[in-house]
Amino acid sequence: MRATVTDTSKQLGRVFVHHATVDAGGIAVGDAVKLSIDVARRARIRANHSATHLLHEALRVRLGKHVAQKGSLVAPERLRFDVSHSVAMTPDELAEAEIAVNAQIRRNGRVDTRIMTPDEAIEMGAMALFGEKYGDEVRVVSMGAEESGETYSIELCGGTHVGALGDIGLFTIVGESAVSSGVRRVEALTGEAARAYLTGRDAVLRDAAATLKTNPDDVPARVAALIDDRKRLERELAEAKKALALGGAAGGEAAGPEQIGGVNFIGQVLDGFDAKGLRGAVDDAKQRMGSGIAAILAVNDGRASIAVGVTEDLVATRNAVDLLRIAVEILGGKGGGGRPDMAQGGGPDGDKADDALAAIRGALTG
Numbered sequence: 001m002r003a004t005v006t007d008t009s010k011q012l013g014r015v016f017v018h019h020a021t022v023d024a025g026g027i028a029v030g031d032a033v034k035l036s037i038d039v040a041r042r043a044r045i046r047a048n049h050s051a052t053h054l055l056h057e058a059l060r061v062r063l064g065k066h067v068a069q070k071g072s073l074v075a076p077e078r079l080r081f082d083v084s085h086s087v088a089m090t091p092d093e094l095a096e097a098e099i100a101v102n103a104q105i106r107r108n109g110r111v112d113t114r115i116m117t118p119d120e121a122i123e124m125g126a127m128a129l130f131g132e133k134y135g136d137e138v139r140v141v142s143m144g145a146e147e148s149g150e151t152y153s154i155e156l157c158g159g160t161h162v163g164a165l166g167d168i169g170l171f172t173i174v175g176e177s178a179v180s181s182g183v184r185r186v187e188a189l190t191g192e193a194a195r196a197y198l199t200g201r202d203a204v205l206r207d208a209a210a211t212l213k214t215n216p217d218d219v220p221a222r223v224a225a226l227i228d229d230r231k232r233l234e235r236e237l238a239e240a241k242k243a244l245a246l247g248g249a250a251g252g253e254a255a256g257p258e259q260i261g262g263v264n265f266i267g268q269v270l271d272g273f274d275a276k277g278l279r280g281a282v283d284d285a286k287q288r289m290g291s292g293i294a295a296i297l298a299v300n301d302g303r304a305s306i307a308v309g310v311t312e313d314l315v316a317t318r319n320a321v322d323l324l325r326i327a328v329e330i331l332g333g334k335g336g337g338g339r340p341d342m343a344q345g346g347g348p349d350g351d352k353a354d355d356a357l358a359a360i361r362g363a364l365t366g
Contacts, residue, residue, distance in 0.1 A: 001025030005035075014135075041076045042160065047168040047190045048079040050111060050161045051101060053143060054171070055081055055186065056127075057153040058100040062093055068127075070183050074159070078189055085184045089176050094186070101171045104144040104152055108166030111143040118156075126154045170194040238277055257289050261364040263314060264292025267357040273298040275305035278344060282309035293318060295327065295360050297353045304331045304353045305346035308360070315340040318364075326363050327356035 003020040011017050020027075027033075052072050060067045063085055073080035089097075121140045134156065144152030144165055162168060172194040175187035189197050202216075209216045212223070257264035266285045273281075275298045285294035286309050293314065297306045306327050308320045321336075324343040328336040330352050336345020 001027050001031070003027060043167070044076040044191060044193075045074055046160050046162045048076070049074045049159050050143065050165065051168055051171050051188065051190050052079055052081050053141065053153045053155055053157070054101040054104050054165070055097060055188065056083070056155070058097040059083055059186070061100065062096050063089070070179075077193055078187065081186045081188070082179050082183055083186070084182055086182050088178070089184060089186070094173050094176055098171060098173050105165050105168045105171060107145065108164050109144045109152070110164055111141065111161050113161070114140045114142070116140055121156055124154060126156050172198060238274060241274065241277070257292050260361055263318070263364065264289045265361065265364060266292065266294045267296070267360065269297045269299060269353040269357065271299050273300075275300065275346070278305060278307035279342065282307045282342065285309070286311050293323070293364065295323065295357060297356065299350040299353050302350045303346065303348050304350040304356070305344070306331070306356065307342070307344040309342050310340065312341060323360050323363060326359050330356045330359050
C-alpha cells in the first residue's frame with residue numbers, strides 16, 4: 001500500500017488528522033504505516049516559514065510595534081505574510097526589511113525551540129500568532145541575534161523551521177499590496193526560488209540595455225530621456241496637426257472670420273482632429289480675431305466634440321455655454337458646459353456637425 005498525504009487538519013482541538021490519497025493497494029483500520037517526508041520540499045517550507053518570523057520582526061522594527069501578523073501562507077515555492085498596517089509600504093521600507101532579514105541569514109544564527117508555560121513565554125517577550133489558541137504549554141521559537149546580543153525574533157509557534165538561519169539561503173521581497181482596510185500583504189521568495197527570480201530580473205535588465213544600446217546601469221536614464229523625447233514629439237505633432245487642420249500649415253492661411261450678427265465668427269469642422277486640442281484651437285482663433293466668437297468641432301469615429309469660445313469684450317451679450325448647448329442638442333448629446341468665454345461638449349451624431357455649426361450661426365443672426 002502506498003498513499004500520499006495531501007493535507008492535515010486539527011480536529012476536536014487537539015487531534016491531528018492526515019488526509020491522504022491512496023496511490024496503490026488499500027488501507028484499513030489497524031494497519032501499521034511508515035511515514036516519510038519529501039525532504040527537499042520540507043526544506044523549502046522550513047526556509048519560507050522561518051523567513052516569515054524574520055520578516056515579522058523586521059517590519060516591526062521599521063514600521064512600528066503596531067505591526068502584527070494577520071495571516072500567512074507558507075508554501076514550498078513562496079511565502080505570503082499579512083500584517084496590520086494602514087498605508088502602503090514604501091520601496092525604502094521594503095528594502096530595509098529585506099536587508100534586515102538577509103543580515104540575519106548571513107549571520108547564520110541558531111533556531112532554538114523550547115516548551116514552556118504561556119506566562120513564561122510572555123515574560124521572555126514572545127509574540128503570539130494571529131488566530132492561534134494556546135493550552136497549558138506552548139512552543140517558543142527563538143532565532144537570530146541583534147548586535148546587542150539580544151535574540152532577534154521570539155514567537156510562539158508550533159511549525160517546522162530551519163536549524164540555522166543560513167539554511168534559508170537568500171530572501172527577496174517580490175510584492176506588497178492591500179488585503180483589506182488596515183491590512184497589507186508582503187510576498188517573498190527564499191533560497192533557489194529567490195536566486196532564480198533575481199537572475200531573471202537581471203536578464204530582463206540586460207535585454208533592455210541591449211535594445212537601448214547602453215549598459216544596464218544607464219537604463220533608467222536612457223528610458224527617462226526617451227520618455228522626454230516622446231512627450232516633445234507628441235507636442236510637436238499635436239501642434240502640426242492643429243496648424244494643418246486650421247489651414248495654417250505649409251504656407252497656407254488660417255481660416256478667416258465671417259461677419260454674423262455684427263460680430264466676427266470662425267466656425268470649422270475638423271475630421272480626425274484630436275478633441276484634446278479643441279480648446280487650444282479655439283484660443284488661437286479668438287486671438288487671431290481679437291474680437292469674436294469661435295466654434296470648432298472635431299469628428300472622430302462618428303462622434304463629434306465641440307468647443308465654443310467668446311472673446312472677453314463680447315461675454316456680456318454672448319455666452320459660450322448657451323451657444324454650445326444649441327450645438328450639442330443637434331449632435332445628440334446632453335449638457336456640456338464651461339464658462340461664458342469657453343465651453344466644451346459633444347454628442348454621438350458626428351454626421352450632423354455642419355448642422356450644429358449652422359445652428360450656432362442662426363443663433364448669432366437672431
